Amino acid sequence: MQSFYTVVRYLAYLIEILVFFIIEQSPTFPLKTNGLFPTLLVPAAVVIALFEGEKVGTIFGLIIGVILDIGYSGTLGVCSVLMACMGFFVGTLSRKVIRCNFFTSMITLCISTLIFYLVHFAFYYLLQGYSDILYTLTTHYLPRFFYTILVSPIIYFFNRSFAINIKGKEA
Amino acid sequence: MSCVLIGVGVFILRFVPGAAILPSFVDFISIPMQEISNKVVDSASDVVTTNEKTTEEYEKEIEKLKAENRRMRTIMIDYYDMKRENAQYLKFYSLKKQNKSLYFKMATVVSRDPNELFYGFTLDKGKNEGINVNDPVITENGLIGRVYSVTANSCKVKSILSPDFKMGVFNTATLDSGVISGKKSLADDNLTAMMYISSQNKMNVDDIVVTSGLGGMCPKGMAVGKVKEIKQDDYDSSFYAVIEPFDDVRNIIDVFVVTGFSGKGDIVTDALS
Numbered sequence: 140m141q142s143f144y145t146v147v148r149y150l151a152y153l154i155e156i157l158v159f160f161i162i163e164q165s166p167t168f169p170l171k172t173n174g175l176f177p178t179l180l181v182p183a184a185v186v187i188a189l190f191e192g193e194k195v196g197t198i199f200g201l202i203i204g205v206i207l208d209i210g211y212s213g214t215l216g217v218c219s220v221l222m223a224c225m226g227f228f229v230g231t232l233s234r235k236v237i238r239c240n241f242f243t244s245m246i247t248l249c250i251s252t253l254i255f256y257l258v259h260f261a262f263y264y265l266l267q268g269y270s271d272i273l274y275t276l277t278t279h280y281l282p283r284f285f286y287t288i289l290v291s292p293i294i295y296f297f298n299r300s301f302a303i304n305i306k307g308k309e310a
Numbered sequence: 311m312s313c314v315l316i317g318v319g320v321f322i323l324r325f326v327p328g329a330a331i332l333p334s335f336v337d338f339i340s341i342p343m344q345e346i347s348n349k350v351v352d353s354a355s356d357v358v359t360t361n362e363k364t365t366e367e368y369e370k371e372i373e374k375l376k377a378e379n380r381r382m383r384t385i386m387i388d389y390y391d392m393k394r395e396n397a398q399y400l401k402f403y404s405l406k407k408q409n410k411s412l413y414f415k416m417a418t419v420v421s422r423d424p425n426e427l428f429y430g431f432t433l434d435k436g437k438n439e440g441i442n443v444n445d446p447v448i449t450e451n452g453l454i455g456r457v458y459s460v461t462a463n464s465c466k467v468k469s470i471l472s473p474d475f476k477m478g479v480f481n482t483a484t485l486d487s488g489v490i491s492g493k494k495s496l497a498d499d500n501l502t503a504m505m506y507i508s509s510q511n512k513m514n515v516d517d518i519v520v521t522s523g524l525g526g527m528c529p530k531g532m533a534v535g536k537v538k539e540i541k542q543d544d545y546d547s548s549f550y551a552v553i554e555p556f557d558d559v560r561n562i563i564d565v566f567v568v569t570g571f572s573g574k575g576d577i578v579t580d581a582l583s
Contacts, residue, residue, distance in 0.1 A: 164423060164432075210425070263425070267474075270544075274495045
């Protein structure tokens with residue numbers, strides 16, 4: 140019975156990831172302002188790792204990373220590795236170091252999102268040799284970081300409801 | 311007694327002069343009243359139909375009307391789709407008329423990745439439709455990008471605003487040549503740059519820039535944009551022109567992918583990847 144609830148919960152996470160991906164990729168979604176849109180998948184990966192631990196966090200982090208890579212360039216790369224590692228570290232953190240509540244989750248989300256954007260900036264902009272580095276950092280990455288943090292509480296409570304409600308009685 | 315009264319009455323009406331006005335007087339009073347009562351009855355019969363329906367019949371009629379409404383809604387949706395498709399075919403026809411040597415496929419933008427910095431996008435056509443890597447992507451107004459990745463049913467396009475998009479172009483008025491290569495600061499305003507132009511250039515604002523056709527990547531003479539400004543590069547002494555494409559690349563929806571044209575050459579893909 141416990142495993143049935145676990146499978147249902149994981150299916151719910153997968154559907155959530157799919158929906159977030161479709162929303163992000165939509166060319167005419169209303170939440171886009173001046174071409175900026177929050178990255179919904181990164182908070183989703185972090186929150187799943189927070190509630191489910193390191194193993195499940197790594198797997199879902201890898202899935203989300205692969206989806207991010209496919210959506211961006213079509214080739215697997217930085218995002219897959221980064222999100223898998225992030226899932227592992229956040230999962231370990233939530234199991235062994237921190238107590239998972241809203242405050243600690245938001246701090247973890249802020250740090251993880253910042254790391255994601257910095258790595259993305261480094262690999263997909265800096266190392267490509269493009270110009271206007273400071274301009275891109277201040278007009279693209281920083282606003283997107285704040286926009287992502289703004290919507291993170293919604294994703295946190297959404298996933299928290301999965302973790303709490305789709306859970307069998309512990310033996 | 312009654313017979314006597316009746317007889318007297320008949321005698322008066324028949325033989326007494328002036329007694330005929332009595333029926334007229336009765337008509338004078340009764341006819342308007344009859345007219346009013348007829349009108350009331352007619353109005354009532356309009357409201358209350360004689361052919362009364364049952365509740366089940368009304369319910370059936372409601373269901374029938376709902377189904378009719380759904381059918382009409384589907385027809386309306388199809389109508390809007392057809393209207394849009396018709397507009398696309400019109401653009402297709404006018405483009406083909408202007409460029410008889412071009413072969414192209416119509417495509418629609420289905421996704422834009424938010425991590426894409428230079429407004430690249432994904433189209434709903436791929437290898438199955440004959441699209442290949444490096445095929446130019448255009449609209450009826452001009453060039454807007456090229457295909458850089460293809461799968462069976464979709465392809466990814468690098469826009470003209472990207473620094474990775476490099477295309478030989480020239481100014482139609484002054485014949486000054488250069489290379490289109492974008493910048494992030496310009497891309498956000500739907501602008502790109504024509505780099506490596508000569509310091510002795512004679513370019514002016516509003517000059518039209520078209521593709522040179524060199525390398526066989528794009529047909530010659532394809533409109534790219536107009537000159538908005540001519541500036542000196544921040545890092546060296548070369549000049550570059552700020553080019554404004556004829557379409558808003560950041561919000562484009564319907565495009566054409568050029569799959570064949572006269573002058574299409576063998577491209578060294580290694581040099582471009």
